[in-house]
Amino acid sequence: MSGLYIGIMSGTSLDGIDLVLVRFGKSEQNALQPQLLDSLLLPFPTQLRQQLNQLTQSGPDELELMGLVEQQLALAYAEAVNQFLAKNKLSPTQIEAIGCHGQTIRHRPYAQFPFTYQIGDMFRLAAETQIRVIADFRRKDMAYGGQGAPLVPAFHQAIFARPDSYRAILNIGGIANITLLQPNQPVRGFDTGPGNGLMDHWIQQQGLGLFDKDGLYAASGSIQQDLLANLLSDPYFQLQGPKSTGREYFNPQWLAQKLQAKNYAPADVQRTLTRFTAQSIKVALNNEAIEELFICGGGAYNKVLINDLQQLFPAVQVRQTASLGVKADDVEAMAFAWLAYAYDQKIPGNIPDVTGARKAVVLGAEFSS
Numbered sequence: 334m335s336g337l338y339i340g341i342m343s344g345t346s347l348d349g350i351d352l353v354l355v356r357f358g359k360s361e362q363n364a365l366q367p368q369l370l371d372s373l374l375l376p377f378p379t380q381l382r383q384q385l386n387q388l389t390q391s392g393p394d395e396l397e398l399m400g401l402v403e404q405q406l407a408l409a410y411a412e413a414v415n416q417f418l419a420k421n422k423l424s425p426t427q428i429e430a431i432g433c434h435g436q437t438i439r440h441r442p443y444a445q446f447p448f449t450y451q452i453g454d455m456f457r458l459a460a461e462t463q464i465r466v467i468a469d470f471r472r473k474d475m476a477y478g479g480q481g482a483p484l485v486p487a488f489h490q491a492i493f494a495r496p497d498s499y500r501a502i503l504n505i506g507g508i509a510n511i512t513l514l515q516p517n518q519p520v521r522g523f524d525t526g527p528g529n530g531l532m533d534h535w536i537q538q539q540g541l542g543l544f545d546k547d548g549l550y551a552a553s554g555s556i557q558q559d560l561l562a563n564l565l566s567d568p569y570f571q572l573q574g575p576k577s578t579g580r581e582y583f584n585p586q587w588l589a590q591k592l593q594a595k596n597y598a599p600a601d602v603q604r605t606l607t608r609f610t611a612q613s614i615k616v617a618l619n620n621e622a623i624e625e626l627f628i629c630g631g632g633a634y635n636k637v638l639i640n641d642l643q644q645l646f647p648a649v650q651v652r653q654t655a656s657l658g659v660k661a662d663d664v665e666a667m668a669f670a671w672l673a674y675a676y677d678q679k680i681p682g683n684i685p686d687v688t689g690a691r692k693a694v695v696l697g698a699e700f701s702s
């Protein structure tokens with residue numbers, strides 16, 4: 334057994350595919366020791382990104398589009414894996430499995446019949462790479478009454494928890510989610526609300542790029558307090574966990590409603606959206622005596638956002654997870670490599686206190702090559 338797993342994540346930002354290669358070993362004390370060997374980030378081809386974006390909202394003939402896009406997505410994942418294998422001089426037989434998140438196109442935990450959809454034809458991925466794939470990680474949790482998200486808290490606990498410090502791990506992707514690792518307490522975690530998603534949308538709408546690199550555009554504007562208060566007035570922020578959300582809710586239409594009839598300068602909107610993400614995280618952590626805050630996900634690179642967080646949490650040092658040995662970009666993909674490992678080891682992947690599921694269960698399904 335090589336202990337080698339590939340993790341694939343493509344998240345709500347729709348920016349591309351994150352891959353990691355991890356070896357899951359054990360220490361002499363039998364503690365899990367994951368070794369991150371390599372990572373790769375491949376942007377989506379523009380057309381695929383646009384089609385995926387289209388699929389996250391209702392539209393005409395979406396079933397046909399989904400069928401076509403699922404195949405293209407699987408081929409894009411497979412190409413990424415095959416490049417990654419070549420780069421690492423590995424053959425498919427050396428990999429135990431791929432843990433693949435797939436692409437969320439709908440997440441409706443509050444529907445009358447709650448459902449969540451991650452697409453990508455995993456049999457095609459297995460066939461094109463000749464590696465077995467473990468995927469479809471969210472639906473079993475939902476089948477047991479959970480939200481199906483967030484799932485990374487179990488992994489955060491496995492590798493970042495300490496008995497002597499109250500740590501919070503904050504992932505800022507398209508949507509942001511937090512894991513609270515309080516010593517001697519059950520792990521908690523939930524989606525705090527928008528991460529970079531609305532900021533990405535706004536700067537794209539201004540024709541100024543795909544995202545606000547280092548927060549430079551936001552830095553050119555100023556916070557509009559009335560808009561900030563309006564954004565924060567959404568009832569989602571007052572909900573107690575378990576809770577999760579997605580692009581179906583915090584999307585361009587949601588923002589357009591909040592901006593209605595006001596003529597804010599575009600840079601001020603960008604600045605306010607950045608503060609909004611930070612402030613919504615502060616609201617979520619209001620009564621938590623956290624001692625350390627570690628950031629992962631692409632938002633970790635937005636300097637204005639990180640400065641805002643540092644201002645709002647003056648008592649703790651805000652750091653990237655790189656200071657714990659895992660680059661901000663790699664944490665989520667590593668979590669899905671771990672979920673594949675957990676599937677093989679029959680380790681439950683969900684935490685009922687986090688997702689609201691009736692019980693802890695082994696997550697995922699196997700797609701053989």
Ligand SMILES: Nc1ncnc2c1ncn2[C@@H]1O[C@H](COP(=O)(O)OP(=O)(O)OP(=O)(O)O)[C@@H](O)[C@H]1O
Pocket residue numbers: 342343344345346347348349504505506507508509528529530533543544545546547548629630631632634635636665
């Ligand atoms: N240098 C940078 N400056 C500012 N923002 C950045 C930078 N690099 C990445 N980002 C932001 O991070 C986003 C990508 O983050 P990430 O890959 O963590 O999201 P995701 O995995 O798609 O989302 P989710 O965690 O919600 O599923 C980009 O869309 C961009 O907004």
Ligand SMILES: CC(=O)N[C@H]1[C@@H]2OC[C@@H](O2)[C@@H](O)[C@@H]1O[C@H](C)C(=O)O
Pocket residue numbers: 344345437440449481482483484485486506507508509510524577578579665
């Ligand atoms: C349904 C879905 O894809 N949710 C994502 C999304 O992106 C961030 C946040 O919303 C989180 O709940 C989740 O991803 C991470 C990997 C999770 O499940 O922990």
